[in-house]
Amino acid sequence: MEKINVSMKVNGKDENLHVEPRTLLVHALREHLEYTGAHIGCSSSHCGACTVDLNGKSVKSCTIFAPQAEGAEILTVEGIGTPDKLHVIQEMFKEHHGLQCGYCTPGMIMRSYRFLQENPNPTEEEVRFGISGNLCRCTGYQNIVKSIMAAAKKLNEEANVEKKEIA
C-alpha cells in the first residue's frame, strides 16, 4: 500500500513521517520516531498505557491512525521531564512509590499531567475518576492516587510562589 506524508509536532519538534495510512499513532511514535515512552498494553483502547497528549487532550495513541494526527501537537512522557530534571508528577510517583513494574507508568503520568491541568485541586475521588481510563495490572492504585494528590499539592504550591513573585 502506498505511503503518505504525515507531519506533526512531537515534544516541541517538527516531525515528518512517510508511513502507510494504517500506521497507528503509537507505532509512529515508538517505531518511527523512537519515543518509546508510550507503551502498548492491550492495544484495544482499554488500558491507557499508550496515553499521550494530543492538542492538549489525553488520548489513547493505539486507537488513532497516524494521518488522523496530521498537524497535531503531541506530547509524550519524554517531553515533560528528563532523567536529570524530572517533572513534579514524576518526582511524586518516585517519592510515593506510584509504580511497581512501571509498565502503566508513562500512561499514568501523561494522564495525570493533563488531568491536573483540567482540575488542579482534585479530591481523591476525582483523581480516581480522572484516571479511570488507565489500568495498573500490579493494582498499585493506592500509591498512584497518593502520588497524584501529592503532585497536585506541590504544583499548587509552586504556582502560588510564582504568583507572589510576580506580585
Added chain:
Amino acid sequence: MIPSAFTFYKPDSIEKAVSIMKDFGDEARVIAGGHSLIPVMKQRLTDIKHLIDLSAIEELKGINISGKSITIGAMTTQVELITNENLFKTAPVIREASLQIADPQVRNLGTIGGNVANGDPANDMPGLMQLLDATYKLSGTNGLREVKAREFYDGAYFTAREDDEILISISFDAPIGGYAYEKQKRKIGDYATAAAGVILNVDNGVCSSASIALTNLSDTPVYCDEAVSMLTGKNIDDNLLSQATKSCVEQSDPVADQRGPVEFKKYVAGIVINKALKRAFERS
C-alpha cells in the same frame, strides 16, 4: 494488532465525503472518533479499503441552542457534550449519560454522531436520543433527509442509513421535567449490563408527559411506549412506578453474553429502570 491496508481521505466538505462514498460503495467507511471502528478494524472483523476522516468538515461540529431547539453536529465529542454549560442548562440528561460512557481519553475523541450512527445496541447515545425523541439529519447522493431516532434502528448494526449517506447532525427540543440516566456496568469503560433513561414531567403530582428508553437490553434501543402511556395523565406514586418498571422489563429482550444470562439482565434492568424513574420523579 494492525488493520489491513486502506487509502485515507480527509475531505473538507460533506459533498466531497459523499462523493467518495458514492465512488466506493460499501468498501468505504467514514471515521469520526474511531473508538468503535478502529478496534474492529484492528481485529480485522471488517475490511475497509477507503477510510474517510470527517474531522476537517467544519459543518459537522458544534452545539447550537436556539430557544428550545437544540442541534448537535455529528462530530461533537462526548467531552464537548459534558463541558458545554448551555447544553447542561437546557438538557442536563446528556451530561449525566455522557459521563457514564467509556473513560476520559475515549470521551475526548468519541463523538455523538459515531455513537448514534454505528447502530451498536451497547452504545448509550441511541437510547438517549430515543428518550429525547431526536431527529437525525442524513446527507447522501440524493440530498438531505431526516429520520427519527425512534425509527432509525432496525437491528444490531443495521440502521436506516444508506451506504452513501453520512449522519450530519442531531436535533431535539429541550426536554421538560425531571430526568435520569441510570447505567449498570461491570467497570468504567464497559458497556451497560442494562441502562435506562427517563424524563418525567409532573404537575401537582400528575404526570403530563413521560419518556423512557433502554440501552443494551435488545438488539436495538427500546422505547417503552407502553410504560409511557401507563404513566401519562396519572398520579405518580411508588406503586405506579413499579408497574411501569415491570412493563419496561417486559418490553426488553436482552441476550445472554459475558455480562450475564437473560434472567440476570432482566433483573438488573428492573433495578436501573426503577432507580431512573424514581430519580426523574424526585427531580420533576
